[in-house]
Amino acid sequence: MQKSKGVKERNLRYCTICASEDREQFGESYWHILHQLQGMNYCNVHKCRLLDSSVAISERSSSILVTAEEVIPFESEIEIADNDIEIKLIAYMVRIFQADMDMKSEVTIGEYLHSKMSENKYRSIRGEQRNIV
Numbered sequence: 001m002q003k004s005k006g007v008k009e010r011n012l013r014y015c016t017i018c019a020s021e022d023r024e025q026f027g028e029s030y031w032h033i034l035h036q037l038q039g040m041n042y043c044n045v046h047k048c049r050l051l052d053s054s055v056a057i058s059e060r061s062s063s064i065l066v067t068a069e070e071v072i073p074f075e076s077e078i079e080i081a082d083n084d085i086e087i088k089l090i091a092y093m094v095r096i097f098q099a100d101m102d103m104k105s106e107v108t109i110g111e112y113l114h115s116k117m118s119e120n121k122y123r124s125i126r127g128e129q130r131n132i133v
């Protein structure tokens with residue numbers, strides 16, 4: 001689904017195995033915040049591809065609470081990540097998201113990441129650009 005401005009519509013996502021384990025442990029499933037991070041395509045615990053629910057995330061969506069238990073099916077396809085880079089990216093994103101953060105710092109996350117890439121292959125020779133490839 002594409003909006004007119006080219007912004008991709010996003011939906012709350014879930015992991016089928018997590019939902020099943022939540023139901024077993026707590027009696028119902030719930031939304032996992034790590035599953036909602038942009039760029040997080042696989043479950044950090046089970047390494048299976050996250051699935052889109054029917055609940056849209058947008059500034060214009062209503063504030064009605066839709067519980068995970070209402071919309072996550074009891075069975076879905078399970079596709080396990082078989083790509084090392086993808087698995088490393090998941091672990092990296094979890095570490096970054098769960099790391100302590102100095103909320104008073106004047107340094108932006110982008111500046112910090114850029115500084116940590118100095119003297120490695122992820123920055124151009126002059127250090128001004130990131131080598132995305």
Ligand SMILES: [Zn+2]
Nearest residue numbers: 015018043046
């Ligand atoms: Zn999971």
